Amino acid sequence: MSAVTEKETVACLEATLYKRKPFNVDKTEANTGKVKAWGLGVLRNYFFYQFCLNKLLRKNSPRPLSIYLMICFFRLDTSSTNTAKLVNAMVEQSKVMGLPASVVNAVLRQYMLNQEKFRIKARGVESIQYNMRPELLGRLKSHHQCWREIVRFMQEPSAVCLAVCQHNVSVEDMIFQLQEAEVAFSQEGPAIVLERFGHIRQLPGYEKGWFTVLSxxxxxxxxxxxxxxxxxxxxxxxxxxxxxxxxxxxxxxxxxxxxxxxxxxxxxxxxxxxxxxxxxxxxxxxxxxxxxxxxxxxxxxxxxxxxxxxxxxxxxxxxxxxxxxxxxxxxxxxxxxxxxxxxxxxxxxxxxxxxxxxxxxxxxxxxxxxxxxxxxxxxxxxxxxxxxxxxxxxxxxxxxxxxxxxxxxxx
Structure with a gap:
């Protein structure tokens, strides 16, 4: 049994959460999409997951254990399959990773039982509600009347946008080639918005300089x-x-x-x-x-x-x-x-x-x-x-x- 994806996600998050590194995923790996989705899912729910861990896990537990449990929380929150079966699979993966399977099993089952109660208790805690550290949230409040809109705007996942280099190709030809390659996209003003994120280098025209990634x-x-x-x-x-x-x-x-x-x-x-x-x-x-x-x-x-x-x-x-x-x-x-x-x-x-x-x-x-x-x-x-x-x-x-x-x- 392999736990490569879980290990990579834990490593990326550990560098981000404890070494203040940007959240970056090695784009050459085959499981890039899953690592990125799990990692971003944890980061976008970080303060709530920390709140839950404080209720369910002993203090001073090893970092990899805490991070793995947050990944499991996110997977449970977004799972469309049988959650009991998923818990069993994640407990088995924890054994491969050298984590205490009994602790993982107990915490995940308590999370499923108490998740709604935790959300009720966390209401009114702004850092959890807006998933933002209090100092930054305070700055936004003091400067922008629309601070709630700004924070909520930032909580949605971002799409990858392309700018067409029209000195190399026309917009019409770029769109035609994307359609021929069956790439899902929409055109929004000057930008081409990808509906699904894949390997940019595999898009038509990359080597020919037809586009660059630009928001x-x-x-x-x-x-x-x-x-x-x-x-x-x-x-x-x-x-x-x-x-x-x-x-x-x-x-x-x-x-x-x-x-x-x-x-x-x-x-x-x-x-x-x-x-x-x-x-x-x-x-x-x-x-x-x-x-x-x-x-x-x-x-x-x-x-x-x-x-x-x-x-x-x-x-x-x-x-x-x-x-x-x-x-x-x-x-x-x-x-x-x-x-x-x-x-x-x-x-x-x-x-x-x-x-x-x-x-x-x-x-x-x-x-x-x-x-x-x-x-x-x-x-x-x-x-x-x-x-x-x-x-x-x-x-x-x-x-x-x-x-x-x-x-x-x-x-």
């Missing part, structure tokens, strides 16, 4: 980029290359595009995507908070490091892990100040994040305006139900993410 909310940014035709563009935090795809789509191949990043692993992905997608980027390893590019740019896009609180639907661990959500504030300001000095007069700076926190968004834009007398904010259309003082928030019912964008003009 629907991010794809909306292209329509908000400045109308002016720049000659020199800096993509200041470029990896893995989605923003450069939009820049090429918006402005074509006449302008030079310098693409920078300071993370060597992310740069490798950028180089791979540059070659696959045919973006013709000038790639530079640089920290845009301090780097002098030795030339002025007509357009600079700074998609700055942030708390990533806008992508909790995709990465629910962000709502769980204890962390400083504002740890990037100083770096964001340093990047804004440094890049503003390298923006030519009459040019535009695009500032964006995948954060829902005003401290990283409109408050940073307001800070730059207070520092630079030659700066003004381009009026943006307020979209959706999240409002900002400067710029705007973009959302997507399919990718379930929130992105912030502001465009500043230099006079």
């Amino acid at each position: 629907e909310a991010n794809q909306q940014i292209e329509a908000l980029l400045p109308d002016a035709r720049p000659q020199a563009i800096l993509d200041a935090c470029a990896a893995p290359g989605g923003k450069s795809v939009m820049l090429r789509s918006r402005y074509g191949f006449k302008p030079r595009v310098v693409a920078a990043d300071n993370d060597s692993l992310r740069l490798t992905r950028l180089q791979e995507n540059n070659a696959r997608l045919g973006l013709k980027l000038e790639i530079v390893e640089a920290d845009s908070a301090v780097y002098d590019y030795q030339e002025p740019f007509d357009l600079i896009w700074a998609d700055v490091p942030c708390s990533a609180t806008g992508v909790i639907a995709k990465h629910p661990e962000i709502a769980i892990q204890e962390r400083d959500d504002l740890q990037n504030q100083m770096q964001q300001r340093q990047m804004l100040e440094n890049l503003w000095a390298q923006l030519s007069s009459g040019g535009h700076l695009v500032y964006s994040t995948c954060s829902v926190l005003p401290e990283e968004n409109e408050q940073q834009v307001a800070w730059l305006l207070s520092q630079q007398q030659d700066a003004s904010v381009v009026t943006m259309p307020q979209q959706g139900w999240i409002k900002g003082q400067h710029g705007c928030y973009l959302t997507s019912e399919h990718s379930r993410d929130v992105v912030y964008i502001a465009v500043l003009a230099k006079h």
Whole structure:
């Protein structure tokens, strides 16, 4: 009997829950889908499952045991088969994994008996109700009147969205090839939304650079980029290359595009995507908070490091892990100040994040305006139900993410 899938899920969750790593699954493994589904299921119900474990399991129990039991809870919650039979199978798997089968058996049977009672007792505990650590939930409450909508929006699973690289293939041809390959999808505005997630590399046109993975909310940014035709563009935090795809789509191949990043692993992905997608980027390893590019740019896009609180639907661990959500504030300001000095007069700076926190968004834009007398904010259309003082928030019912964008003009 094998317990490979369970062991992989436990290992991924242990790294996420106790070592504060992103929840990542090795996409080369055959059981990727199951590991990802089980892991995300645990993370999206983490505080309730912890509440149950506190009632059913001794304190200081081994981590693998606690994690395995949470995986079992999720499987029981979502099972369409005979739950008693499933419990027996999970108890047998625990033996293969070297876990105490008698404890697993007792806890799972008590969970089935008491689950509804536990849910009643947990009502009113906001961290359980919204599956979010109290500090982050408090920030959302203090800044957004629609905080409940934001949290609930993030609790739904996100769909994978594709952006068509129209310099390589037409949207019509891309759709035709997907239909020929019997890929289930829908077209939502500029995005192709996959109804079932498989191996991206197996989709038609991958090697030919017909598409890249890019959330629907991010794809909306292209329509908000400045109308002016720049000659020199800096993509200041470029990896893995989605923003450069939009820049090429918006402005074509006449302008030079310098693409920078300071993370060597992310740069490798950028180089791979540059070659696959045919973006013709000038790639530079640089920290845009301090780097002098030795030339002025007509357009600079700074998609700055942030708390990533806008992508909790995709990465629910962000709502769980204890962390400083504002740890990037100083770096964001340093990047804004440094890049503003390298923006030519009459040019535009695009500032964006995948954060829902005003401290990283409109408050940073307001800070730059207070520092630079030659700066003004381009009026943006307020979209959706999240409002900002400067710029705007973009959302997507399919990718379930929130992105912030502001465009500043230099006079």
